[in-house]
Amino acid sequence: MELKKTTRRTFLRNMAVSAAAISITPVPASACMTIDTIKGNVPMKKRDVKHVLVLWYSQTGNTERMGRLISKTLEKRGITVTASEMREFDLSHFPDVDLIIAGSPVFYYDTPDYAKKWIDAMPDLKGTPVAAYVTYGGPEGNQHNAACSILRHLSDRGGVPVGLKWFMNMSTFPLAWSEEKVHHKTWMSRDLPNENTYKDARAYASFLVSQVEQGKDSVFSKKLTLREMSIFFGPEWWTKKIVKNHSIDKDKCIQCGTCVDKCPAHAIDIDQFKIDRKSCVLCFGCINNCPVQAVTMTYNGEKVSGYPEFMKQKKLKIIEPEELQG
């Protein structure tokens, strides 16, 4: 019985670890089959770029940082920018803009469902040029396809795609750090965003403006890759099986509500110090944002560290782009 239990646990662990490993195994794009072609379905609303809407879904700040940097770059060119986290944006007051740029992290090889649903709730975009970006944490992480997912949802709302980009960031997937600690594996990147990442973001902002000004829309294709196929097996479901004791420590919790705000699944009842594991999507937004380390969980019998704690332990510090300093 004990053997069976251990074997099952090992199997589940290996599944999750393999899934994560897949995310860093390069697959040549040319070897892949197109599974979705994304293009505008209506003529592009072409005009001078005077007002841009920049939206992001961000759990630990990487995607927000790139969104803010893109916004600052556009503002420097004299463009009016409305920039916001999706969760804080009032969809009922949707501005008439000349370009929409939407970003999200890559979670489990795709754009998180929350971001997709949010885009689906947008009003008809009537040919507005749209662009996507993702931030991701491994040398390869299905980032092209994840960004395509954002564009797919934007074009379904009537947007006309003009660009797509991904920015490498440190992985905020806490099990990667635990694997590193327990098995001394370093296959998950610890790369922090740096000046090169910021240069790319500034260049992307300018590129998008010129695309719109020239009326150049683009066609993007989602490829069938190993990582794309692994989405079918529900990597978050596997991961949920191997994470244990996901709970809130009553003695440490200050009931600030940060975890509640971050949880896209409304799985946290802070008054009762309870997490509904059934509805939880294991995005780690709670543990990665708790200011007092009151959210706990174990993996492989080890306590999992959240993002701020890990950064502190490893003395890692992100140097912000100069536009966002101060």
Ligand SMILES: Cc1cc2nc3c(=O)[nH]c(=O)nc-3n(C[C@H](O)[C@H](O)[C@H](O)COP(=O)(O)O)c2cc1C
């Ligand atoms: C639950 C979860 C799943 C993730 N899955 C992937 C992945 O499949 N591929 C990848 O490259 N990075 C993955 N990452 C890393 C994030 O995409 C990356 O750290 C991102 O920059 C986080 O953005 P944020 O700070 O805006 O939330 C994952 C992180 C988390 C927390």
